[in-house]
Amino acid sequence: MRALTTIPLHGGTLQVSDVPDATAPDGHLLVDALAVGVCGTDREIADGDYGWAPPGRERLVIGHESLGRVRTAPDGSGFSAGDLVVGVVRRPDPVPCGACAHGQFDMCRNGQYTERGIKQLDGYASEHWSVEPDFAVKLDPRLHQVGVLMEPTTVVAKAWDQVEHVGRRAWFEPRTVLVTGAGPIGLLAAMLGVQRGLEVHVLDQVTDGPKPALVSDLGATYHHGDIDEVATAIKPDVVIEATGVGPLIFGAIAATSSYGIVCLTGVSPTRRRLTIDAGGLNREIVLENEAVVGSVNANLHHYQLAAQALAKADVDWLARLITRRIPVERFADAFVDQDDDVKVVLTFDGSGS
Template identity: 35%
Template sequence: MRAVVTRPGEGRAWLAELDEPVVQAPDDVLVDMVRVGVCGTDRHVMARGFGPRQLPAGSDVLVLGHEAVGRVNSVGRDVRHLRPGDLVVPTVRRGCGSCPTCTADQADLCFTGAYRERGIVGLHGFLSERIVEREADLVAVPSELAAVAPLVESLTTPEKALRRIGNARAHLPLDGELHGVRRALVTGSGPIALLAVMALRLRDVETVDLARQPIDGPAARIVQDVGATYVPLAEVEMDRPQERLGEFDAVVEATGAIEMAVPMIAVLARNGVLDLAGGGSGPTVSVDPRLFGSMVGRNLTIVGSVNANADDWRAAVRDLIAMRTRFGDAVDRLITHTFTFDDVDVAFERVPGQIKAVFDISA
């Protein structure tokens, strides 16, 4: 079968012919892939990788792709809830199998770091014609989400961020899922940032998005169309961002840029929470010690979140349905570019105006 593969560190991807996957275990499911997303993690894997255990055992290449949707082809004898024809989204992380969190189905909080991730570390991804996966690692989605279901994986990041923000504020005598978050800031204009904006608006939180894109760009239009406010980064003095932005009960930092993350501490209101949902990159920055003193005085919390657990995946499916109902075509407009296997040489390039690119495997 055809698959898009790489060798981490070589900086390129290509189309290869691989053996067909086979249902072997009784809880295995054979899935025909429908659409697979492209993201910055794929580019990172191609360019540098994530350490020494990149390649799957016995393979000299890694199949890319971790944002995917497919249709069940056939199932093992012990599969209980899925049937041929069902639409499914595969999860990404597989636990280490030994630590308390992984054995409790919370591999996103793995203590050992010895987890594996489809298309990222140690396991082939989903950018192929077919995959085999355990039923437990597949999330059913309604057929009407087929076109946008690759966004489910991206949405799990904001879902976990909001869950962590809610947990950090749970001690406050305030109601609601987010325990009194009335105003929130999101940084960035990529799919995760825009989905975070939508997730907050879905919860009727006054939301501001801060990003580099122009006010008349496609990302800014989506932000405004879902009832949020878009602020171009050029309008903000980053040594005193609160003067332009005001204060927020919560911030979801989705750029991964350290020079964006640190100044956001200054815009947090008392008992505020900053969730770092990006990877962490950029130059060394200097920090005024008084900023950390203000964290103590204002009872601020900074949390980092990566990956997601089963609750976040289910929440992502539920919220994606609700977003399409409430925000019309705004969700669909996140997918700006569509490729086929024939486009592998250009599909991973960054192009102006791109928000989310996907491979249409069924084409």
């Protein structure tokens, strides 16, 4: 079967390879792939900056943003042929650490976790794949064109879950949220804010293309000005930072109202210097009882929250987030950014352009 593979830590080795057909070990689902999303992590792996092949192997099948349809399922698994499913990315470490032992493998304490398509486990960018029922999540059948957005939705479902956990340290009735960045993570974070009945504002640098309309049609407000000016005007109770851009990160931390919560989801590049008034920032965080939390990955609870959020969403709006669908044979096109890109996906079902 066809699969998109690379040699981790060796840039320029991404290719469609012939690999052995997927089989379903006892108790596993066998799934026909429909699509995989392409994100910044995939680009880093393709560039040779990141990634680990399975033990004893040179090449890794990439792809962690999955969508497929069950071909076969074992009796009693809770799945049936034809079900629309995604596969969970991370697996708990074998020790396990305390967090993994409690099902919180997104919070692994010793780093011995593995991840489909990233770290020591083949991913979902193949014509067929198998997955344990305990690490598969069923989606509403209406999502057959957009369910590939599930994994990025789990990231923001966790972010909101973290915000709400922190908020419960005291009385917590947020009204206004600022999302920095209008990529897939930012737009999906905004969608979950709207679903919570909050006044949502999204800040990004572009002034045209699909993003402003996507934000407006969500019922949120789009901004492209300076973060200090925007924050002063709206006084957010919550900030979801989805860019990893240094000035925006520190602007977001300084932006919240008293008792504000900032959740950082964007991964920043290293070795870029930024001058800040660290003492002033610390003073504000302490005296205003503010909280800053980082959030990455997701566990099964967050996958369930994400599935519920997508089931409630406007499917037509979700479809507009996917700005390019590219057959896997033309994978190179997916790794070259275009100005109006929001989300790019590779397809295995013959769809795409």
